[in-house]
Amino acid sequence: xxxxxxxxxxxxxxxxxxxxxxxxxxxxxxxxxxxxxxxxxxxxxxxxxxxxxxxxxxxxxxxxxxxxxxxxxxxxxxxxxxxxxxxxxxxxxxxxxxxxxxxxxxxxxxxxxxxxxxxxxxxxxxxxxxxxxxxxxxxxxxxxxxxxxxxxxxxxxxxxxxxxxxxxxxxxxxxxxxxxxxxxxxxxxxxxxxxxxxxxxxxxxxxxxxxxxxxxx
Amino acid sequence: xxxxxxxxxxxxxxxxxxxxxxxxxxxxxxxxxxxxxxxxxxxxxxxxxxxxxxxxxxxxxxxxxxxxxxxxxxxxxxxxxxxxxxxxxxxxxxxxxxxxxxxxxxxxxxxxxxxxxxxxxxxxxxxxxxxxxxxxxxxxxxxxxxxxxxxxxxxxxxxxxxxxxxxxxxxxxxxxxxxxxxxxxxxxxxxxxxxxxxxxxxxxxxxxxxxxxxxxxxxxxxxxxxxxxxxxxxxxxxxxxxxxxxxxxxxxxxxxxxxxxxxxxxxxxxxxxxxxxxxxxxxxxxxxxxxxxxxxxxxxxxxxxxxxxxxxxxxxxxxxxxxxxxxxxxxxxxxxxxxxxxxxxxxxxxxxxxxxxxxxxxxxxxxxxxxxxxxxxxxxxxxxxxxxxxxxxxxxxxxxxxxxxxxxxxxxxxxxxxxxxxxxxxxxxxxxxxxxxxxxxxxxxxxxxxxxxxxxxxxxxxxxxxxxxxxxxxxxxxxxxxxxxxxxxxxx
Numbered sequence: 001x002x003x004x005x006x007x008x009x010x011x012x013x014x015x016x017x018x019x020x021x022x023x024x025x026x027x028x029x030x031x032x033x034x035x036x037x038x039x040x041x042x043x044x045x046x047x048x049x050x051x052x053x054x055x056x057x058x059x060x061x062x063x064x065x066x067x068x069x070x071x072x073x074x075x076x077x078x079x080x081x082x083x084x085x086x087x088x089x090x091x092x093x094x095x096x097x098x099x100x101x102x103x104x105x106x107x108x109x110x111x112x113x114x115x116x117x118x119x120x121x122x123x124x125x126x127x128x129x130x131x132x133x134x135x136x137x138x139x140x141x142x143x144x145x146x147x148x149x150x151x152x153x154x155x156x157x158x159x160x161x162x163x164x165x166x167x168x169x170x171x172x173x174x175x176x177x178x179x180x181x182x183x184x185x186x187x188x189x190x191x192x193x194x195x196x197x198x199x200x201x202x203x204x205x206x207x208x209x210x211x212x213x214x215x216x217x
Numbered sequence: 218x219x220x221x222x223x224x225x226x227x228x229x230x231x232x233x234x235x236x237x238x239x240x241x242x243x244x245x246x247x248x249x250x251x252x253x254x255x256x257x258x259x260x261x262x263x264x265x266x267x268x269x270x271x272x273x274x275x276x277x278x279x280x281x282x283x284x285x286x287x288x289x290x291x292x293x294x295x296x297x298x299x300x301x302x303x304x305x306x307x308x309x310x311x312x313x314x315x316x317x318x319x320x321x322x323x324x325x326x327x328x329x330x331x332x333x334x335x336x337x338x339x340x341x342x343x344x345x346x347x348x349x350x351x352x353x354x355x356x357x358x359x360x361x362x363x364x365x366x367x368x369x370x371x372x373x374x375x376x377x378x379x380x381x382x383x384x385x386x387x388x389x390x391x392x393x394x395x396x397x398x399x400x401x402x403x404x405x406x407x408x409x410x411x412x413x414x415x416x417x418x419x420x421x422x423x424x425x426x427x428x429x430x431x432x433x434x435x436x437x438x439x440x441x442x443x444x445x446x447x448x449x450x451x452x453x454x455x456x457x458x459x460x461x462x463x464x465x466x467x468x469x470x471x472x473x474x475x476x477x478x479x480x481x482x483x484x485x486x487x488x489x490x491x492x493x494x495x496x497x498x499x500x501x502x503x504x505x506x507x508x509x510x511x512x513x514x515x516x517x518x519x520x521x522x523x524x525x526x527x528x529x530x531x532x533x534x535x536x537x538x539x540x541x542x543x544x545x546x547x548x549x550x551x552x553x554x555x556x557x558x559x560x561x562x563x564x565x566x567x568x569x570x571x572x573x574x575x576x577x578x579x580x581x582x583x584x585x586x587x588x589x590x591x592x593x594x595x596x597x598x599x600x601x602x603x604x605x606x607x608x609x610x611x612x613x614x615x616x617x618x619x620x621x622x623x624x625x626x627x628x629x630x631x632x633x634x635x636x637x638x639x640x641x642x643x644x645x646x647x648x649x650x651x652x653x654x655x656x657x658x659x660x661x662x663x664x665x666x667x668x669x670x671x672x673x674x675x676x677x678x679x680x681x682x683x684x685x686x687x688x689x690x691x692x693x694x695x696x697x698x699x700x701x702x703x704x705x706x707x708x709x
Contacts, residue, residue, distance in 0.1 A: 004315045008297075011534075012531055105463075170481070178505065178507040182507075186503075195257075196256070202365055202455060
């Protein structure tokens with residue numbers, strides 16, 4: 001079976017003989033519509049809302065209170081958060097039980113799947129053109145934190161919203177530093193697999209609450 | 218059926234593809250099935266139309282993506298090697314498989330090495346190609362589909378009837394009945410039993426336990442980026458994320474044509490893929506996986522593997538025209554717009570990939586002999602080629618495959634099984650036709666005979682006259698009529 005690689009490559013190379021000099025026309029340059037930051041934020045909010053996410057425009061100081069209100073509205077009294085959020089959320093600890101992630105997931109999968117109703121994470125940036133949030137998981141904010149709990153609250157900085165994916169990749173030089181996993185999230189989990197009828201909460205979070213943070217409202 | 222009578226590789230599809238004509242007759246006679254497909258195709262066509270408000274932008278994006286895929290194919294061997302070395306550098310192990318059986322063996326060994334017995338699978342059409350579920354089941358490994366559509370199809374003991382929406386042939390009542398048969402806690406007696414929300418939440422509950430307990434997760438790949446060693450996965454449900462994040466081991470499987478050169482190639486392809494497939498400007502989740510769990514990280518698989526499968530792709534690659542088949546990004550737009558697919562549905566084809574793309578890709582996987590009817594099952598209306606996001610000239614390739622299937626023996630092999638549809642009588646008729654049309658004397662003599670002997674024309678000519686009347690030769694040929702006329706004029 002170790003020959004499979006050699007065989008496949010040999011076949012492909014042989015078949016390309018003569019063809020590799022085939023001239024291809026120049027690829028058209030895609031010029032994305034460039035919007036100003038206010039328009040970008042508007043588009044971002046509009047697209048995410050259309051995809052069933054709840055977007056709340058607040059200031060940094062309002063995070064803790066907003067999280068509390070959102071959880072209480074859903075009758076949730078506990079929240080799992082990455083370590084960067086512990087300090088911010090201390091203010092609501094009397095009413096909401098705060099847990100941080102396990103030292104490692106191994107041995108805690110059952111607990112994560114069955115006892116954590118909601119989680120909060122930050123984000124890397126936002127993408128206006130598609131209404132997407134870029135999650136860039138770290139040891140402080142592991143991948144399953146934004147995936148397993150049924151409610152995902154995510155904090156997005158207003159000034160971290162980029163025009164489109166291609167621009168974000170280029171200006172932030174993604175290719176030099178891709179982490180274990182990057183995920184673009186554009187709404188709560190959904191499916192239309194049964195009779196083309198949209199249903200939310202297929203496997204990932206049923207609800208996505210976006211806290212859009214800016215200097216002013 | 219016992220384990221040893223099931224063909225646990227892709228070869229089982231050759232048998233079902235041979236039954237194409239019988240399958241078509243069966244499925245055309247099923248009104249519920251036809252209604253399900255008609256409804257779904259109308260919906261998907263409308264969604265795609267809305268996703269491309271500007272014809273100009275669509276054309277420029279199609280052209281760009283066609284050229285991206287052509288560039289990547291022209292560099293395929295070097296990109297595959299670059300991909301492998303980047304992935305290995307990132308800690309992801311790479312395995313190569315020429316055949317479906319090889320791919321299955323590699324995957325089974327990886328799972329067994331992990332002492333794994335429970336596998337969850339995200340959506341992967343390539344794993345359908347290899348009939349991986351059968352293979353693992355025969356070895357005592359549970360391999361559960363987790364895409365809602367795939368899960369339904371697996372419960373029903375069927376295969377996907379559409380590459381994007383696998384359970385499109387079933388309606389919600391049929392799904393509810395299926396759940397009631399297989400899931401102990403689901404009852405049809407409940408008022409909301411046939412609500413789509415109820416059905417999805419039922420599936421969610423069952424599958425969450427499975428994600429939590431699985432030893433290994435298997436997914437497909439939409440784009441494999443050579444430059445960075447990154448595996449990209451497009452999905453809406455979150456099962457791709459679950460499958461590639463929660464179990465200790467993640468195995469991705471893909472065809473060798475899915476490699477792209479640059480990270481910058483991804484955004485245009487992604488945009489065109491989701492818009493062409495379901496009319497979404499982007500899918501709910503887009504995963505970019507570049508490493509297994511790194512030191513200090515608290516979750517994610519400890520091992521990530523990529524299986525690169527050939528399975529006939531290198532045969533298509535050899536021919537410049539047929540190579541375009543490999544530009545496909547598996548959006549399903551060609552089937553959504555195909556008048557034949559809409560009427561006969563996805564199962565009639567008998568192959569893993571149905572519809573127009575299935576007709577041009579399956580001959581390379583299963584041989585032309587088993588699939589010879591597929592390229593003929595087209596009116597050549599051209600809709601598939603017109604909507605194809607990467608501009609694969611599907612109708613042209615269908616014609617080409619028809620030609621390959623009647624090629625005379627002795628010519629160099631381009632497609633395995635070429636010449637399989639060549640019939641001596643048909644070939645003889647065409648030979649005669651050629652003589653007739655290249656020799657004026659012979660042509661006129663035969664025309665004279667045909668016009669004089671027109672009363673000998675039979676009433677029936679096999680299947681052709683089942684819906685048509687056989688034309689009779691005219692009383693006089695055009696040549697004769699013109700000659701007569703000139704003579705008449707000359708006499709005046």
